[in-house]
Amino acid sequence: LAPDADDLLAGLNPPQREAVEYRGPALLIVAGAGSGKTRVLTHRIASLLRSREAWPSQILAITFTNKAAGEMRERVEQIVGDGARGMWISTFHSACVRILRREAEQFGFTKAFTIYDSGDSRALLKRLVKEREADAFGLTPAGVQSKISKLKNELADAESYARDANMSDPAERAFVEIFGDYQRELQKANAFDFDDLIGQTVFLFRAFPHVADVYRKRFRHVLVDEYQDTNHAQYQLIRELTRPVQTDVSSGGAAVLIPEADGASLTVVGDSDQSIYAFRGADIRNITEFERDFPGAKVVLLEQNYRSTQNILDAANSVIRNNFDRKDKKLWSDQGEGEKIVGFTGYSQHDEAQFVADEIDRLRRGGVDYQQMAVFYRTNSQSRALEEIFIRAAVPYKIMGGTKFYDRAEIKDALAYLVAVANPADEMAVRRILNRPRRGIGDVTETAIARFATDNGMSFRDALAHPAEIGLGPKLQKAIAQLDDVLREASGILVPASGEQPSPKAVTEGLRVLLDKSGYSDALRRSRDPQDEARVENLDELVAVTREFARNNPEGTIVDFLTEVALVSDTDDIDDASGAVSLMTLHTAKGLEFDAVFLTGVEEDLIPHRISAGEPGGPQEERRLFYVGITRARKRLYLSLAMTRAQFGEVSVAMPSRFLQEIPSTLVDWRQSPGDVNSRGGLQSRALNGRRTTGDRWGVKPLPAGGGLTPTSTAMDKFPGLVTNKMRDNGDLELAAGDRIRHDDFGEGRVDAVTGDGAKRIAHVRFDTAGSKKLLIKVAPITKL
Ligand code: ATP
Numbered sequence: 001l002a003p004d005a006d007d008l009l010a011g012l013n014p015p016q017r018e019a020v021e022y023r024g025p026a027l028l029i030v031a032g033a034g035s036g037k038t039r040v041l042t043h044r045i046a047s048l049l050r051s052r053e054a055w056p057s058q059i060l061a062i063t064f065t066n067k068a069a070g071e072m073r074e075r076v077e078q079i080v081g082d083g084a085r086g087m088w089i090s091t092f093h094s095a096c097v098r099i100l101r102r103e104a105e106q107f108g109f110t111k112a113f114t115i116y117d118s119g120d121s122r123a124l125l126k127r128l129v130k131e132r133e134a135d136a137f138g139l140t141p142a143g144v145q146s147k148i149s150k151l152k153n154e155l156a157d158a159e160s161y162a163r164d165a166n167m168s169d170p171a172e173r174a175f176v177e178i179f180g181d182y183q184r185e186l187q188k189a190n191a192f193d194f195d196d197l198i199g200q201t202v203f204l205f206r207a208f209p210h211v212a213d214v215y216r217k218r219f220r221h222v223l224v225d226e227y228q229d230t231n232h233a234q235y236q237l238i239r240e241l242t243r244p245v246q247t248d249v250s251s252g253g254a255a256v257l258i259p260e261a262d263g264a265s266l267t268v269v270g271d272s273d274q275s276i277y278a279f280r281g282a283d284i285r286n287i288t289e290f291e292r293d294f295p296g297a298k299v300v301l302l303e304q305n306y307r308s309t310q311n312i313l314d315a316a317n318s319v320i321r322n323n324f325d326r327k328d329k330k331l332w333s334d335q336g337e338g339e340k341i342v343g344f345t346g347y348s349q350h351d352e353a354q355f356v357a358d359e360i361d362r363l364r365r366g367g368v369d370y371q372q373m374a375v376f377y378r379t380n381s382q383s384r385a386l387e388e389i390f391i392r393a394a395v396p397y398k399i400m401g402g403t404k405f406y407d408r409a410e411i412k413d414a415l416a417y418l419v420a421v422a423n424p425a426d427e428m429a430v431r432r433i434l435n436r437p438r439r440g441i442g443d444v445t446e447t448a449i450a451r452f453a454t455d456n457g458m459s460f461r462d463a464l465a466h467p468a469e470i471g472l473g474p475k476l477q478k479a480i481a482q483l484d485d486v487l488r489e490a491s492g493i494l495v496p497a498s499g500e501q502p503s504p505k506a507v508t509e510g511l512r513v514l515l516d517k518s519g520y521s522d523a524l525r526r527s528r529d530p531q532d533e534a535r536v537e538n539l540d541e542l543v544a545v546t547r548e549f550a551r552n553n554p555e556g557t558i559v560d561f562l563t564e565v566a567l568v569s570d571t572d573d574i575d576d577a578s579g580a581v582s583l584m585t586l587h588t589a590k591g592l593e594f595d596a597v598f599l600t601g602v603e604e605d606l607i608p609h610r611i612s613a614g615e616p617g618g619p620q621e622e623r624r625l626f627y628v629g630i631t632r633a634r635k636r637l638y639l640s641l642a643m644t645r646a647q648f649g650e651v652s653v654a655m656p657s658r659f660l661q662e663i664p665s666t667l668v669d670w671r672q673s674p675g676d677v678n679s680r681g682g683l684q685s686r687a688l689n690g691r692r693t694t695g696d697r698w699g700v701k702p703l704p705a706g707g708g709l710t711p712t713s714t715a716m717d718k719f720p721g722l723v724t725n726k727m728r729d730n731g732d733l734e735l736a737a738g739d740r741i742r743h744d745d746f747g748e749g750r751v752d753a754v755t756g757d758g759a760k761r762i763a764h765v766r767f768d769t770a771g772s773k774k775l776l777i778k779v780a781p782i783t784k785l
């Protein structure tokens with residue numbers, strides 16, 4: 001037995017144990033954050049394996065991210081040891097890719113199909129919208145893309161949509177046509193988009209019941225984490241997988257089905273208060289109506305939270321209570337009150353970031369590891385200010401998601417080369433590399449190749465083998481022949497003859513050949529653009545990724561490699577180095593936990609996000625997102641905001657989030673920034689000099705005399721914590737281009753321009769050492785020199 005074996009039931013409370021030991025067709029575990037839902041799923045799998053009620057191959061567990069899948073697998077292996085090999089623990093998308101790779105040939109695809117990410121889909125739609133001149137009806141590629149995605153999440157296709165659409169409306173008609181074109185193009189390219197991975201698997205199961213039966217017989221236990229965020233297509237997939245297996249004994253024309261095996265046992269866990277993906281089609285009803293959908297289902301409630309201190313839970317509970325149409329839960333913790341929540345209001349996002357950096361440093365010196373700290377924000381763009389300050393303050397950090405290594409142009413190019421070899425039907429990939437590096441191939445040549453391909457009934461890729469017949473000049477002929485050669489040579493390395501096992505080094509070697517012999521690497525190395533140096537390094541990194549892949553998958557093929565790359569999701573970091581603070585969006589934070597959590601930008605228009613206001617249920621979903629953020633914290637929670645925020649090149653005045661007012665003020669210790677007083681100096685004296693804000697437009701009372709380090713109770717009631725001694729009232733400060741100023745944080749600089757009027761006047765300042773910044777003159781801590 002593995003060392004952790006005793007842990008199986010010992011570390012569980014009675015309802016958790018019940019959930020682990022229950023045996024029956026359907027089990028629903030509903031519970032608030034941190035109550036051990038994921039732990040119960042993990043232990044349930046371990047229990048099924050340990051008791052030999054199930055082979056590992058009979059288990060299908062679905063998690064929300066690849067990272068969560070990896071953790072669950074590791075944990076199960078810790079408990080049951082080697083006896084865990086062969087389980088499928090993965091995301092919906094990964095599981096469907098595995099199924100589709102095996103079954104693609106059943107319905108007109110090949111094993112080597114490409115997975116289009118949202119950028120690829122967008123590029124394809126851009127072409128289709130243009131071809132149909134649909135922009136005339138107000139259609140945009142982005143708009144069409146999101147509408148198609150929504151429909152696919154509902155398992156609708158172009159035909160079913162057309163049945164209910166008003167086809168006399170030209171915009172609707174154009175949309176239906178483009179949707180149809182899009183599917184045809186995908187099929188022609190031997191490609192699935194992300195939504196198709198789920199939808200087409202459901203289609204496959206419904207169209208080919210004997211295929212579905214293979215998986216129904218195989219998976220006897222299906223378990224789903226984060227069930228509140230499943231959409232309709234995922235729900236239907238689960239239904240298909242858990243149907244009873246029936247044998248067709250029809251004879252003489254009459255169909256007779258007799259049951260052969262019961263449906264798989266289904267376990268789902270979730271928390272409707274943490275449903276945060278409605279915008280992607282997640283349907284909370286999947287959880288609220290589970291008992292109706294699966295009659296006789298057993299329901300287990302968990303109420304004890306093991307993650308957070310009571311103060312943090314109280315804050316979470318009092319926020320989420322403001323959502324109507326929900327069942328109240330009584331989450332409790334036996335960990336004691338713990339520290340108070342710390343609130344902080346900065347005057348700018350840089351000030352806020354500085355506070356976060358200072359606190360991280362303080363916690364670190366107090367013994368909290370960097371990797372036990374996380375900083376959350378609502379939108380990716382908020383990370384910029386944090387990164388800027390963290391770099392200066394030497395705080396090691398990693399950004400979870402949003403690093404977008406695989407979105408970089410040079411990486412996409414390199415991958416397109418690989419795809420062009422692995423799946424030559426993928427015309428978009430071949431077109432992408434046609435003139436990268438520059439070979440003098442322009443639009444005219446590209447069109448000529450495409451026409452030749454169509455006229456001769458061959459693929460775009462195959463047309464490259466006939467440059468002379470296309471009727472191109474000698475230089476172009478040579479360029480195309482060279483590209484064709486390189487692709488062939490790489491194909492010899494990457495695509496093993498049938499029955500042959502590829503060498504583990506194949507992917508690395510193939511990539512090398514493609515990059516070197518195509519001249520791609522050379523072109524970058526010869527370039528004098530300093531950016532190109534970084535691009536070369538990124539490509540080296542990609543080569544390193546292929547080596548790592550080969551180590552982990554000695555039998556992995558190029559298709560396996562491309563699959564892995566395509567499924568790297570927002571939350572999976574290529575460089576999961578520990579010893580760093582994690583930065584991520586609130587959406588990415590789901591399911592995770594940290595000792596200390598900084599929830600930043602707690603402002604109106606950010607959380608709740610501006611776009612949520614117009615969406616039905618939008619503000620409620622934002623509240624759930626805020627709840628998810630709070631409940632990630634084990635011991636310490638920080639809520640911070642800034643009074644002015646630069647976004648999209650504009651400095652705007654921010655207001656505290658309404659959610660702050662939903663947290664009892666007794667739970668929060670609103671702080672002045674001690675770092676201000678000590679490290680950067682001058683603030684206390686400034687406050688004493690009486691040079692402080694009247695604050696009326698912030699809803700803040702003037703600071704009390706004597707330093708003003710304690711917020712007034714009125715201000716607290718109205719806008720908790722909206723007190724700062726850094727704000728100025730510079731309303732009358734005359735500034736013009738050419739003036740020199742001094743800023744408390746950024747030092748001296750020169751005013752390039754002043755825009756806006758009145759309270760919204762903005763100085764565009766180039767600082768001597770801190771770069772260019774836009775400052776709201778009214779409140780910025782600046783002095784004219
Ligand atoms: P979320 O809703 O955020 O996904 P969850 O319900 O899945 O949370 P887990 O992540 O499974 O909760 O558990 C939260 C923390 O509590 C984990 O660190 C877990 O190990 C711990 N925990 C859960 N149950 C127990 C228990 N009975 N004894 C000790 N620790 C527990």
Ligand code: MG
Binds near residue numbers: 037038039
């Ligand atoms: Mg969980």
